[in-house]
Amino acid sequence: MAAMHSPADAPDKALIERAVTGDRAAFGALVERHYDYVYRVAFRWAGRRAEAEDIAQEVCVRLAKALQRFQGASAFTTWLYALTINVARDLARKTRSETAKAQAYGVHALALGEAEDDAADDAAGELWAAVRRLPDKQREAVTLVYGEEKSHAEAADLMGCAEPTVSWHIHEAKKRLKTLMRPAGES
Amino acid sequence: MSQERDEFDMLRGRPAPAPRREAREAALAAAMNAFDEEKTFAATQGSRSGLRLNQRVGAIWSTIMNTKLFPAPAAIAGLLVIPVAGYFALQLASGVSPFAIGGKGAPEPKVTVNETGGQAKKPAQIGEAERDLSDALTDKAVDGKASWNNRSAGSSPLTAR
Numbered sequence: 001m002a003a004m005h006s007p008a009d010a011p012d013k014a015l016i017e018r019a020v021t022g023d024r025a026a027f028g029a030l031v032e033r034h035y036d037y038v039y040r041v042a043f044r045w046a047g048r049r050a051e052a053e054d055i056a057q058e059v060c061v062r063l064a065k066a067l068q069r070f071q072g073a074s075a076f077t078t079w080l081y082a083l084t085i086n087v088a089r090d091l092a093r094k095t096r097s098e099t100a101k102a103q104a105y106g107v108h109a110l111a112l113g114e115a116e117d118d119a120a121d122d123a124a125g126e127l128w129a130a131v132r133r134l135p136d137k138q139r140e141a142v143t144l145v146y147g148e149e150k151s152h153a154e155a156a157d158l159m160g161c162a163e164p165t166v167s168w169h170i171h172e173a174k175k176r177l178k179t180l181m182r183p184a185g186e187s
Numbered sequence: 188m189s190q191e192r193d194e195f196d197m198l199r200g201r202p203a204p205a206p207r208r209e210a211r212e213a214a215l216a217a218a219m220n221a222f223d224e225e226k227t228f229a230a231t232q233g234s235r236s237g238l239r240l241n242q243r244v245g246a247i248w249s250t251i252m253n254t255k256l257f258p259a260p261a262a263i264a265g266l267l268v269i270p271v272a273g274y275f276a277l278q279l280a281s282g283v284s285p286f287a288i289g290g291k292g293a294p295e296p297k298v299t300v301n302e303t304g305g306q307a308k309k310p311a312q313i314g315e316a317e318r319d320l321s322d323a324l325t326d327k328a329v330d331g332k333a334s335w336n337n338r339s340a341g342s343s344p345l346t347a348r
Contacts, residue, residue, distance in 0.1 A: 036206070043204070060218035068242065127195070142195065147198060
């Protein structure tokens with residue numbers, strides 16, 4: 001039945017099955033279909049367009065190999081989300097030493113005229129910038145629940161933890177952000 | 188209650204800027220290159236599914252690990268194991284082999300027989316004997332103290348003065 005669909009119309013499952021057996025067109029259609037989703041997740045995570053594009057490209061490359069490990073136990077987008085976050089973390093780890101040398105990437109980027117796209121030009125931008133300074137799990141929970149507008153249950157599924165854990169991460173994130181967002185000098 | 192204002196609500200609905208066209212095309216081209224490279228060595232020859240043996244094993248292992256185990260089998264196993272373990276523990280604590288049937292394996296309690304061949308003393312007799320011994324010791328102690336006092340009376344430097 002799956003063979004009756006053209007790659008553009010075929011459901012994800014059929015495309016994956018075909019891609020795993022070596023169908024180039026199916027793989028291309030799959031990547032093209034989900035590129036925007038991957039980019040959007042990467043942008044929410046990184047906050048910069050250039051960085052998000054790098055992450056998205058790396059995800060597309062890794063997908064060629066990782067696709068064989070996809071078991072179909074969860075939705076493809078759920079699995080793809082986890083892959084994107086892993087790639088984002090890996091790239092962040094790689095650039096951390098360079099970031100440290102340049103004092104902070106933001107300073108470095110501003111010096112190059114490549115300011116954060118989601119820049120602190122308004123309250124929401126400032127808040128997003130602060131969210132990106134949170135510990136990974138809190139950042140991920142906030143990004144999923146507020147950025148991707150997922151329910152706590154869906155976020156828990158994506159993060160591979162229990163629903164109350166997501167709520168706890170959100171609660172902790174709010175506490176920490178209140179401190180981060182407090183103007184200097186205010187106790 | 189749910190009317191409470193959420194300070195994070197401003198994070199919602201903030202669209203991400205669209206990716207640049209050239210970045211998108213570069214990503215797709217890189218993905219296709221990676222796919223071609225992967226295909227040249229990943230596919231097995233002569234196997235229908237195209238998976239290598241270690242990939243099949245990995246898939247089976249992953250399936251097992253991802254299978255959610257329900258608590259019922261564990262509870263049933265626990266209910267069976269606990270009485271057996273309890274029986275063994277009780278038998279071992281009482282010094283009896285848990286495998287002994289009908290108490291045959293139980294060691295006979297040792298009974299000490301008096302050296303003279305007579306019967307063991309009754310508790311009342313034992314108490315009487317202890318009392319006699321204690322009286323004898325007290326008398327001896329009193330006698331000893333008196334004789335010491337008498338002996339030391341003449342030689343003490345204090346009494347000599």
